[in-house]
Amino acid sequence: MNDDEWLRAFGAELHQRRVAVDAARHVIAEAATHLREGGGDPWLVFGPPQAYAAAIVESIGTAPGPRPGPVRLHATGITKRYGRRTVLRDATLTVRAGQIAAVIGANGCGKSTFLRICAGLISPDAGEVTVAGRLGYCPQQGGTIDFLLPDEHFVLVGAGQGMARGPARRAGRAAARQLGWDAESTVLARHLSGGTRQKLNLTMSTLAAPDVLLLDEPYQGFDQGSYVNLWDQLARLRDEGRAIVVVTHLLNQLDRVDTVLDLTPAQQGGRR
Amino acid sequence: MNRLVTVAEMTLRELVRRRGVLLLLLLMPLTFWLIRRDSHVGQSVRALLLGISWAVSTAALFATSAARELEPRLRLAGYRPHHLYLGRMLGLWALGLAVSVPFFLLTVFDANNLRYAGIAVAMLCCVAVAAPLGMLIGALLPREMEGTLLLLTVVAVQMLLDPTSSAAKLMPFWSSREIASWAVDHTDDGYLSRGVLHAAVVTALMLVTVAGLFGVRLRRRRHLRHAPLV
Structure with a gap:
């Protein structure tokens, strides 16, 4: 999995976990910048996308999900x-x-x-x-x-x-x-x-x-x-x-x- | 109307892309024609008509079987049963007509002293009957092997029965034999009118039966209720 694939999987994980869209975009941009400037394998730098997304959710919380409708x-x-x-x-x-x-x-x-x-x-x-x-x-x-x-x-x-x-x-x-x-x-x-x-x-x-x-x-x-x-x-x-x-x-x-x-x-x- | 045309178009597209099937569709009547070519021209015309009937009904049988799993989801997508069976039938009729054209030209160039209008009408009747017959068998028997064997039986009985017997009149393609007699042997007009009437009645009966079978299979189930969207 290269950087782009890792970032895509990470973004999907954030979306799944209902992180607010703006916050998710910000976190992904930060991760991309970090990888671009610091280099390295994202799996070593951040770990699996799922685990890193879970850590982010713990840190910044999630957007309130839409209330179930009828x-x-x-x-x-x-x-x-x-x-x-x-x-x-x-x-x-x-x-x-x-x-x-x-x-x-x-x-x-x-x-x-x-x-x-x-x-x-x-x-x-x-x-x-x-x-x-x-x-x-x-x-x-x-x-x-x-x-x-x-x-x-x-x-x-x-x-x-x-x-x-x-x-x-x-x-x-x-x-x-x-x-x-x-x-x-x-x-x-x-x-x-x-x-x-x-x-x-x-x-x-x-x-x-x-x-x-x-x-x-x-x-x-x-x-x-x-x-x-x-x-x-x-x-x-x-x-x-x-x-x-x-x-x-x-x-x-x-x-x-x-x-x-x-x-x-x-x-x-x-x-x- | 758009739904009917779309189903007919997709049926045609699907069949036309099966090149092997198309080749065999043409090969079957041609073989029937060639086998009887040295005998009385009436025999070869009758064999040709039966070959066209068999080829189109086989295509209809397989098209119906192949669409069996897709049709429920098309029903959910907004189609009603009559869109599906009529659309498919339209496509098969169009294919049958396209298959018949070269064979009509073959009779024109390869046989003399025929009433060619009669040959054309007989081919039309064959195609008209064959499409709903194949669909009927496909709707009755979900497995292709069983359907093929039943179709084979019907056509074999049609070939072997004495055409003057009353049992022969119960067979789906009796009409083509009557009209062929008018076209080849220059018999009286009664042959033509009887043949056309027989084909019309058989086509109508099979269409109604196909409609009934599709209606039952693709019916709205009573346990499913639709509430208004709020």
């Missing part, structure tokens, strides 16, 4: 059975505008099923979901079309919301840039790497500016930088007032979310 998604009593096997039992989750919720649990505990029920793609055996506003959904896989270009994906999704082609392309490219990806290429989706393809998948789900965003392990195939960009992007969307639900098994990210629903069978139900 309820955007309320799933209650969700039960789902496949044959005799009950994969979800009375699962409940409430997410407000300006919140990120994580759905966690062991493999096969029904995380993706829960998200698909929230998206209205499959029906539960019991329970109901109330959504306020527009829904966006990013599936774990299979959300793209092999023989279309990224721009054509944007046009296709944008047309669903009545967007003209130009604005849809621009919105898609801008959202892709937030993930560190230049989507202006003329490469078919089938030739994109797994991680880039997942960025396309994710970009499609945020294109129409949904009020509620449902993401099923959206980081598959991401490298470290992309992963940081993803959480940076999610934090930005949260600060804009979106309600976000992320299915994740990466527990180290849970300190960055506001609500956790653990679907592991022994610990059914939600906790905060």
